[in-house]
Amino acid sequence: MPTWADLLFWVAVVYGGLCVVFYIAQDLFFFRPERLPKWFTYKYPFPFTEVNFEMEDGGMVNALHFRVPNSKGVVFYIKGNSRSIKGWGKFAKDFVGKGFDFFILDYRGFGKSRGRRTEEILYADLQQVYKWLAEVYGEERIVLYGRSLGSGLAARVASWNHPHMLLLDCPYYSFLYHISRYAFILPVRWLLRYHIRTDRFIRKVHCPVHILHGKKDRLIPYRQSEMLRDLAPQNITLYPIKEAGHNNLPDFPHYHDLLYDILHEEMDVQVKMRA
Numbered sequence: 001m002p003t004w005a006d007l008l009f010w011v012a013v014v015y016g017g018l019c020v021v022f023y024i025a026q027d028l029f030f031f032r033p034e035r036l037p038k039w040f041t042y043k044y045p046f047p048f049t050e051v052n053f054e055m056e057d058g059g060m061v062n063a064l065h066f067r068v069p070n071s072k073g074v075v076f077y078i079k080g081n082s083r084s085i086k087g088w089g090k091f092a093k094d095f096v097g098k099g100f101d102f103f104i105l106d107y108r109g110f111g112k113s114r115g116r117r118t119e120e121i122l123y124a125d126l127q128q129v130y131k132w133l134a135e136v137y138g139e140e141r142i143v144l145y146g147r148s149l150g151s152g153l154a155a156r157v158a159s160w161n162h163p164h165m166l167l168l169d170c171p172y173y174s175f176l177y178h179i180s181r182y183a184f185i186l187p188v189r190w191l192l193r194y195h196i197r198t199d200r201f202i203r204k205v206h207c208p209v210h211i212l213h214g215k216k217d218r219l220i221p222y223r224q225s226e227m228l229r230d231l232a233p234q235n236i237t238l239y240p241i242k243e244a245g246h247n248n249l250p251d252f253p254h255y256h257d258l259l260y261d262i263l264h265e266e267m268d269v270q271v272k273m274r275a
Contacts, residue, residue: 037112053132059121066102075143076103081149139162143164144167148220158205166209168212170213203232209232209236212258
């Protein structure tokens with residue numbers, strides 16, 4: 001018969017094993033990249049150019065830049081945690097059709113992008129690309145758009161800079177808070193290598209912040225957007241999409257109506273201020 005000491009020993013072994021697996025394999029849990037060969041050719045029905053950014057540490061970030069005549073500005077779209085820009089590029093139509101250029105990149109390890117990926121490297125890569133866009137457009141014409149995983153990253157970049165506005169699509173309160181909901185039996189705070197504290201970053205954002213979130217989102221509940229709004233209600237506007245889940249906001253006409261109004265009203269205000 002096993003003793004209580006034996007049982008406690010094996011519980012400790014199993015628990016410790018779970019912690020080790022979580023710590024080592026969390027990149028596999030959180031990121032689901034699609035890798036593309038260098039020779040892969042992107043194909044879209046609207047004009048675009050492919051841009052590569054060589055980073056100081058030897059990494060490389062691959063991006064797509066869609067342009068329209070007489071654009072009102074550029075949407076820097078910071079995507080979610082899956083696939084590559086081969087598939088995400090389709091969202092360009094939601095913005096070029098509203099008169100905006102569209103820029104999207106792959107994180108390292110996704111698509112054609114190469115190199116080591118950490119939280120700090122993600123921030124640094126995005127900041128370098130943001131500076132490039134600021135030289136091309138001027139910060140007053142940059143709209144930062146963060147989708148799902150990219151919402152926290154977009155908030156970090158917005159907190160360092162002065163874009164025209166920040167748009168968040170189904171954001172999380174913080175990566176730490178969100179993952180703790182699923183791995184609550186583990187000491188996540190000490191094991192997690194990606195914290196992405198949207199809740200801290202958003203307080204340092206000075207431009208208008210607009211959040212769009214499906215009320216039937218089961219992956220990142222709508223409540224997390226309410227929590228973010230409550231951190232700075234004077235600067236953050238939350239728009240619920242009543243029937244939407246996590247991955248289908250563009251399927252709803254209300255999303256496009258809101259997106260059009262937000263983009264154009266904010267840009268029109270900026271134009272009047274410069275006049």
